[in-house]
Amino acid sequence: MQGNFSYYNPTKLYFGDESLNYLKDELKNFGPVVLLNYGGGSVKRNGIYDHVTAILKEAGKTIVENPGVMSNPTLEKLHEGVKIARENNVDFILALGGGSVCDYSKGVAASVFYDGDYWDMFWLNQQNPPVGQKILPVGCILTMAGTGSEMNGGCVITDAEKTFKVGHVFDERLMPKFSILNPKFTMTVPDNQMKAGIYDIMNHIMEQYFSDFDNNTSDYLSEGLMRGLITASRIAVKNPQDYEARSNIMWTATWALNTLIGLGKHQDWMVHMIGHSVGAWTHAPHGYCLAAVSMAYYRRAMQPGLAKFVRFAKNVWDINGDGMTDEQIAEAGLDALKNWMLEIGLPLTISEIGATPDMIPGITEGTICYPAGYMDLKPEDVTEILKESM
Ligand code: NZQ
Numbered sequence: 001m002q003g004n005f006s007y008y009n010p011t012k013l014y015f016g017d018e019s020l021n022y023l024k025d026e027l028k029n030f031g032p033v034v035l036l037n038y039g040g041g042s043v044k045r046n047g048i049y050d051h052v053t054a055i056l057k058e059a060g061k062t063i064v065e066n067p068g069v070m071s072n073p074t075l076e077k078l079h080e081g082v083k084i085a086r087e088n089n090v091d092f093i094l095a096l097g098g099g100s101v102c103d104y105s106k107g108v109a110a111s112v113f114y115d116g117d118y119w120d121m122f123w124l125n126q127q128n129p130p131v132g133q134k135i136l137p138v139g140c141i142l143t144m145a146g147t148g149s150e151m152n153g154g155c156v157i158t159d160a161e162k163t164f165k166v167g168h169v170f171d172e173r174l175m176p177k178f179s180i181l182n183p184k185f186t187m188t189v190p191d192n193q194m195k196a197g198i199y200d201i202m203n204h205i206m207e208q209y210f211s212d213f214d215n216n217t218s219d220y221l222s223e224g225l226m227r228g229l230i231t232a233s234r235i236a237v238k239n240p241q242d243y244e245a246r247s248n249i250m251w252t253a254t255w256a257l258n259t260l261i262g263l264g265k266h267q268d269w270m271v272h273m274i275g276h277s278v279g280a281w282t283h284a285p286h287g288y289c290l291a292a293v294s295m296a297y298y299r300r301a302m303q304p305g306l307a308k309f310v311r312f313a314k315n316v317w318d319i320n321g322d323g324m325t326d327e328q329i330a331e332a333g334l335d336a337l338k339n340w341m342l343e344i345g346l347p348l349t350i351s352e353i354g355a356t357p358d359m360i361p362g363i364t365e366g367t368i369c370y371p372a373g374y375m376d377l378k379p380e381d382v383t384e385i386l387k388e389s390m
């Protein structure tokens with residue numbers, strides 16, 4: 001363990017099938033006008049909306065509704081939310097949905113009191129709100145497992161006009177004040193989104209795991225999380241109503257990206273950089289975009305990161321390795337990863353999710369490149385990875 005770090009995560013979590021009971025008490029901590037952000041209607045169809053609005057009304061809150069937060073929320077929708085929050089003097093933002101709604105709520109919360117071009121400041125220039133700026137508090141009722149947005153400062157927004165998707169990780173002021181995680185709420189998530197979420201979780205862990213060669217506590221935690229996720233995913237894909245598997249997936253998602261397992265590590269995140277650009281062009285679920293470029297990326301990273309890929313093969317996939325070279329062991333680990341992805345039904349190519357060869361220059365251009373993990377990718381390498389992923 002060699003890196004320097006500080007650790008602070010202020011989000012309070014309520015987990016389990018009774019966790020919504022705690023909303024009433026949490027609401028006492030915030031002002032009377034609540035901006036309720038939610039997505040395209042799943043929360044109305046499965047009844048969660050009715051439960052939540054009843055609790056809000058019972059607590060005497062004024063509800064300002066902002067429906068229609070789309071998957072991969074857009075800049076245009078961000079502007080709309082900021083306007084609604086300003087016009088209604090909102091005191092508190094309640095996100096009711098998946099990672100998109102949670103991310104979006106943080107974006108609105110950061111921007112409402114920013115006196116300037118918030119898109120330029122927070123996303124294009126990757127700055128945090130100035131010290132002393134008022135920020136609306138955010139609470140989150142999560143309905144889908146995957147992003148970890150419920151316990152981090154991440155906020156990914158798509159500029160649809162420019163076909164550019166970019167995330168900013170805000171400081172702890174934007175982390176949700178509380179998050180309610182009821183695995184039962186995830187039972188109605190469509191099959192493709194459940195699988196996309198599972199791979200998003202796996203890839204968050206891999207992005208942090210595949211960097212450095214020191215003996216790092218974070219890597220041991222990551223290996224445990226990956227093993228648990230693989231086991232739970234196999235059960236959930238066969239029986240999506242399995243509460244234990246769905247709850248393990250939900251809890252793993254939170255720990256995969258609440259900053260803990262990245263501590264003391266350089267981290268990678270290039271699969272996410274490429275995947276975000278693929279998402280801006282295809283509008284496919286986030287986790288699918290990651291899955292579709294992963295094999296080409298990791299096969300390329302294997303040689304410079306060989307020792308870690310050997311460890312991945314042995315400790316995550318139980319590759320015995322007797323009589324094999326390091327390259328053979330590492331390749332067997334990547335084959336095991338690929339077989340698991342096939343087994344649970346993930347796309348392994350970008351053509352499966354709607355990308356066409358003419359998009360490759362645009363996807364390359366939209367990919368933010370920096371030295372990361374075991375490689376320092378240049379745009380021409382991204383183009384190669386995309387071609388190999390077709
Ligand atoms: O809009 P509704 O009707 O609610 O439907 C949603 C949406 O279509 C549906 N859904 C969610 N919960 C449901 C449900 N349907 C039925 N029952 C439920 N209980 O699922 C669809 C996908 O939801 P979404 O929130 O878009 O998915 P996800 O949680 O994967 O979030 C994706 C967004 O998060 C960003 C992604 O880039 C993407 O924009 N990310 C955020 C991160 C962070 N904050 O740290 C990190 C990630 O790497 C990621 O980039």
Ligand code: ZN
Binds near residue numbers: 204272
């Ligand atoms: Zn992700």
